[in-house]
Amino acid sequence: MWRSLFNGIRVSQWRGSHIASNRWSSHSAVHPEPPPPSSRPTKASLFFAQEVQKELTFLTGLDFERVFRKAKAGQAITAPQYRFVTDAELAKMYEEAKQKAHARLQMPPVMDERLPSNRLLEHDVGIAGYSAARIVFTDITFGVHDRERLVVVREPDGRLREAEGEERDRVNQIYFPKEGRKLASPVLFEPENLETVLRITLEEITSQPEGYTRLLDHNCLQFEPDHPTFIQTAETVYDHINAHAQYDALHSTRHFGPMVFHLVWNCRCDDLLVHFLEKDKVEEVESLLNLYSRFHPESATASASTELSGPDRLRVFIEKDAKKGPKIHSVLEKMSEKMKQNNTESSP
């Protein structure tokens, strides 16, 4: 029985019964998160909250053309099918397509960087010096999720600890490889190369509107959401998009929600607000302010949210919380002038 715990390494009998014990069979390999600081909730606790998910999904939008675009994935493609269907069948197919679209718009989890728990399972001094190298034991039982797989490491000095971080990622990729994920992380994710690719993406944004999406998809494929490089890459891309106001590049993709989350969490959502205002997307502005109040419960906007809404709350946000208050104000002014002009033109 205990052989299944070890990846084909023959362990001598004198240790067998020790390892076969169920001392840690009920142990979950999911790393416990550190307790949150006093008032501010953690990113993950906010992200997975139902209300936040609802707001982010609303902001993401749903454009079938975008979600089901022709993707060049390096695999053979099939010709499109054309069918004659009744109205009822068409309605049914539309609903099915909507379900599929929602599945494809699933947002990659927003989490804090994983922290090592440094949990020591056992320290057996008698084993010290048995091997010059660390030995990694992996439970390769089929059907266990990567994040719950039991992976432990016996150090040469006899300590038995959980495998963490890159060790776990590497081991999971060796025994249960994900297609497209590399064992060694691609050079793309190094800061200089990322900068180059972002520059090229921006230059080619009109001819290649999916540039940012591809980059973020590659990020999702290569790393876990709590990997430090994943977070670093994603945040760099979101900041680049924010700096150049290229929000449409991610609209109706799975990455729009996490981008909004990052901007609101770091109080950098002013340009996004302006973007929504210029497009007359009033509901999106409301949604954004709702998120802001939830993420920053001690802000003026949050306290104003209890009584005010709409333009009044927006005014509070501009005066008290916005970093680029004057810019948003000027955009609002232009909009109100435009509305007045339209009113005067329409009325004879």
Next chain:
Amino acid sequence: MLRCFRSSISAVRVLQPSSVIHHPGHLQTSSKPSLVTKRYVFTTPKMLIPDTSANSGTQFAEEGDPRLRDIPVEISMKYMESAAYQETYGEAKVWELYRRNYANGRTYQPTRKNCIRGGKIANGNPCPICRDEYLVVDHQNLKLLNQFVSDYSGEILTSKKTGVCQHQWMKIRVELQKAKDKGLLKIDYPFVSYDYDKYRPTKQSIA
């Protein structure tokens, strides 16, 4: 026999055998190994006289074959934008106008291993890359690399399709991988689905 003859006398122009004499039994195709030797007949008696013309051995004996020059990547990238390239290839891909020759009509065989052997272009119809020294296969030369990737599916085109020799095809695949590693290729990645239950913070962590 033909081979050792070539290596011993290098300045002599060696003619291709114009006819091969077989014994009558060899004309029927049979699976049995033939015990009959083939005899090669040369039609001219001048073969042993040293050839001192400018076209001795290779065509470019003194200066070196210009097609084998080592061109840096940057120059190759400039060439892809130049008038010379436009004149040579127009709007077509570099392999589209190339017509491959097959030995004895065997159209199923793969392309040759290498166009360049022993420091010389070893045949009369080199592959689309080897024939033009300004086409340098490098991960930075995306304009060239992207011609060997399908426009529709993003698949790497086979050497049978493009006609490049195996050596160049290996280089193309390696450089495509490098470009992909650096994020320079415009390809899409498979969708990753997350089981939110495995990522959600557990109740224990919320103190």
